[in-house]
Amino acid sequence: MKKKIYIGLAVVLVVIIGVVLYGALVVSKKSPIKTATYSDQGIDFKVVYCQPYKKGRLIFGDEKDGALQPYGKYWRLGANAATEITFSKNVMFGGKAVNAGTYRMYAVPGATSFQVSLNSDLGVYFAVSEPDYTKDVIKVDVPSEASPETEQFVINFSSDGSTVNMDFVWDTTKVRVPITNQ
Numbered sequence: 001m002k003k004k005i006y007i008g009l010a011v012v013l014v015v016i017i018g019v020v021l022y023g024a025l026v027v028s029k030k031s032p033i034k035t036a037t038y039s040d041q042g043i044d045f046k047v048v049y050c051q052p053y054k055k056g057r058l059i060f061g062d063e064k065d066g067a068l069q070p071y072g073k074y075w076r077l078g079a080n081a082a083t084e085i086t087f088s089k090n091v092m093f094g095g096k097a098v099n100a101g102t103y104r105m106y107a108v109p110g111a112t113s114f115q116v117s118l119n120s121d122l123g124v125y126f127a128v129s130e131p132d133y134t135k136d137v138i139k140v141d142v143p144s145e146a147s148p149e150t151e152q153f154v155i156n157f158s159s160d161g162s163t164v165n166m167d168f169v170w171d172t173t174k175v176r177v178p179i180t181n182q
Contacts, residue, residue: 030052030053030079031050031051031052031053031078031079031080032050032051033048033049033050033051033080033081034048034049034050034051034154034155035047035048036049036154036155036156036157037157038157038159038164038166040159040164042088042089043087043088043089043091043164043181044086044087044088045085045086045087045088045157045164045166045179046085046086047083047084047085047086047105047155047166048081048083048084049077049078049081049083049084049153049155050078050079050080050081050083051078051079051152051153051154052078052079052152052153052170053151053152053153054149054150054151054152054170054171059170059171059173060109060170060171060173069109070109071109071110071111072108072109072110073108073109074106074108074130074131075106075107075108075109076106077105077106077107077155077168078153078155079153080125081124081125082104082105082106082121082122082123082124082125082131083104083105083106083155084102084103084104084105084122085102085103085105085118086101086102086103087099087100087101088100089181089182090181090182091179091180091181091182092178092179092180092181092182093118093138093140093177093179094116094138094140094141094142094177094178094179095140095178096138096140097138097182098118098137098138102122103118103119103120103122103137104118104119104120104121104122104124104131105117105118105119106119106131107168107175109144109173110144111144112143112144113141113142113143113144114141114142114144114168114175115139115140115141116139116140116141116142116175116177117131117136117137117138117139117140118136118137118138119131119132119133119135119136119137120135120136120137121135140177142175142176142177143175143176144173144174144175145173145174145175145176146172146173146174147169147172147173147174148172149171149172150169150170150171150172152170153168153169153170154167154168154169154170155167155168155169156169162180163178163179163180164178164179164180165177165178165179166178166179
């Protein structure tokens with residue numbers, strides 16, 4: 001009896017190790033983890049996300065056309081784990097007040113704008129399921145615009161003086177969320 005228990009535990013352990021190794025060695029190379037940071041005048045931002053590649057696919061569009069990320073559907077702003085953003089101070093995110101802290105960030109793409117949300121549910125890996133919307137802190141609607149084609153999804157920061165712009169760029173789409181001091 002003890003032998004069967006040990007064999008069962010060994011099988012479970014091998015499966016767990018296999019899943020972890022697969023995630024670390026295969027999945028992370030296909031969509032590597034990236035950290036985007038911004039620091040200026042005593043305020044710091046950090047976004048941790050995974051960078052998927054286009055690989056010839058239709059990225060944003062209608063579901064009927066086979067878009068990887070259909071309009072009107074939840075998107076975790078990357079791949080694998082949920083995207084998380086950290087603010088060192090209270091800020092105005094897309095014109096709405098947000099307290100300092102770390103938030104899950106996701107979007108719902110549209111043809112001409114994206115709805116970007118900050119949510120208090122953290123530490124979600126393989127965030128393919130929709131978040132608990134009751135934990136949304138804010139939602140902002142921001143316009144999308146055409147951009148030169150980008151193979152790998154990227155989030156970056158730039159400043160134009162009083163405003164820090166956080167850009168999401170992938171395929172031929174760019175979305176800009178303005179962030180200012182509160």
